Amino acid sequence: MEGAKQEIPMIEKWLNQHRELYTAATRHPFTLSIRDGSVDLSAFKRWLGQDYIFVRAFVPFVASLLLKSWKESDDDSDIEVILGGVAALNDEISWFKREASKWNVLLSSIVPQKANLEYCRFLESLMSPEVEYTVAVTAFWAIEVVYQESYAHCLADGSKTSEELKKTCQRWGNDDFGQYCRSLQDIANRRLEKSPEDIISKAEAIVIRVLEYEVEFWNMSRGEN
Numbered sequence: 001m002e003g004a005k006q007e008i009p010m011i012e013k014w015l016n017q018h019r020e021l022y023t024a025a026t027r028h029p030f031t032l033s034i035r036d037g038s039v040d041l042s043a044f045k046r047w048l049g050q051d052y053i054f055v056r057a058f059v060p061f062v063a064s065l066l067l068k069s070w071k072e073s074d075d076d077s078d079i080e081v082i083l084g085g086v087a088a089l090n091d092e093i094s095w096f097k098r099e100a101s102k103w104n105v106l107l108s109s110i111v112p113q114k115a116n117l118e119y120c121r122f123l124e125s126l127m128s129p130e131v132e133y134t135v136a137v138t139a140f141w142a143i144e145v146v147y148q149e150s151y152a153h154c155l156a157d158g159s160k161t162s163e164e165l166k167k168t169c170q171r172w173g174n175d176d177f178g179q180y181c182r183s184l185q186d187i188a189n190r191r192l193e194k195s196p197e198d199i200i201s202k203a204e205a206i207v208i209r210v211l212e213y214e215v216e217f218w219n220m221s222r223g224e225n
């Protein structure tokens, strides 16, 4: 093979360039407190109620991504990976309802907080047909990987996560979800590799915004806004 390219994939480059922000999102004081067993249960309940609202808004975003994948993807298997995400979300919504009733969180009366509304509005902007598949699928990867990394860390070596919260951590921290995130990362990298500079910079800016929104989202568990 002529001069086989050994280029670092785009996402790996970004993760190195934005390491601090990525760490802020994936090693947030809230999830670290789950990991060390010191979490305040009222913070956990606040997160639970807010995330239920987020996940409901996430469904139409993923639906819009399926549509983009069907129209724009050069690889049939992309749609199957994304469909796996839909299946996980279907499960998640039932889980949120069960979990909420276990913790006496009344989902029908949750008021979305500012950070949540802003994140949901951002998701909605990504549903526009003008947003390219490459940009949207990269955003999707970023949204999923923050939860995967955050909750996998709560189960990893040295964690003191309480038994009652382990199930929550396993929902996103399990190996299958990790594999699914790697598949999304592969899709994003493959698309970015073939993309012109303007799409690449758009996707990078979106990843940064996702990470910022994720930090703000975890911050809500403190109940300061």
Ligand SMILES: Cc1ncc(CO)c(N)n1
Pocket: 051, 054, 055, 143, 144, 146, 147, 214, 217
């Ligand atoms: C805020 C937020 N980000 C990511 C996920 C992952 O599905 C989630 N459930 N909630």
